[in-house]
Amino acid sequence: MVNEKEINFFKKNGYLIKKSPDQISLNKLQDFVYKILSKKKKSLSKDKKKYFQSLHKYITKKELNNFRVNAITLINRNKNFRDLYYNSSKELLDGLVGNEIAMQKKINLSIQIPNDTKSMLPMHSDIYAGESPFEVVVWIPLMDVKKSTHSMFITNPKDNIAINKAITKSKKLTIIKIYNKFKKKFKFLKINFGEILIFSPIIQHGNVVNTTKETRISLNCRFKSLLSPYDVFSKTHRNIPHFFQPHTVKPLTKIGFNFIETVNKKKFHGSL
Ligand SMILES: O=C(O)CCC(=O)C(=O)O
Ligand SMILES: [Fe+2]
DSSP states (O other): OOHHHHHHHHHHHHHHEESSSOOHHHHHHHHHHHHHHHHHHHHHSOOHHHHTTGGTSSSSSSHHHHHHHHHHHHHHHHEEEEEEHHHHHHHHHHTTTSSSSSEEEEEEEEEEEOOOOOSOSSSSSSGGGOOOHOOOOOEEEOBBBOOSTOOOOOHHHHHHHHHHHHHHOOOOOHHHHHHHTGGGGEEEEEEEBBBBEEEEETEEOOOOOOOOSSSSEEEEEEEEEEEEOOOOOOOOTTGGGEEEEEOOOOOHHHHHHHHHHHHHHHHSOOOO
């Protein structure tokens, strides 16, 4: 259960890191990713974490994008992977979002190898891309992630106001310049394998070139309460219902929608 202290932490900071009670699902997620990556680039170590950490020794920067796209395709072909993903974060979702859930159709995989400038996701709030303010990002590390450029950074909601103003009002400054101006306000997160990070994409976050000696591998996927609004301000590809798909639907929600549909079609006969 997410306790009151954790709920208050999330409300104040816009994120929460918590050990998942479902370590079996997490291990299975890690296992699956290990299998598909090591099928393409054979591992010299049986230790999954070690393989992930040293992935840059198996792959060139040039090969990386195809390698990642191929892995993402295989992950998203596997229906069980979605259930494992949901199960591993269910406790956090129940506590912060709800128990009837819509899940992003596509799960993403990040592979941040040392000194790679091409996989950077500079500071952003997913809200600019039309994401719903009702959603959260569930970010799952597949290895221990260090509090450094190995990780992703997030800002504090109270600093987000000034950063957001600079981004939306400044005509001259690029995102990188704004990032540098506010650099001290960003906090890199330490997250160990076994823990889950959940955050509101309204808060500025992102990553920089990984200057550590280790590759970082993590997954991310968005979730929202099934019946919360999809189109908030603008119609974009992100907040139309196709971006998400229902994952957990309670019986009464089905009965209710079935009732509306049959009445609209003048076919209601009193059955559920
Ligand atoms: O994994 C990262 O470094 C960034 C992820 C991100 O921006 C997201 O999940 O929305
Ligand atoms: Fe993001």
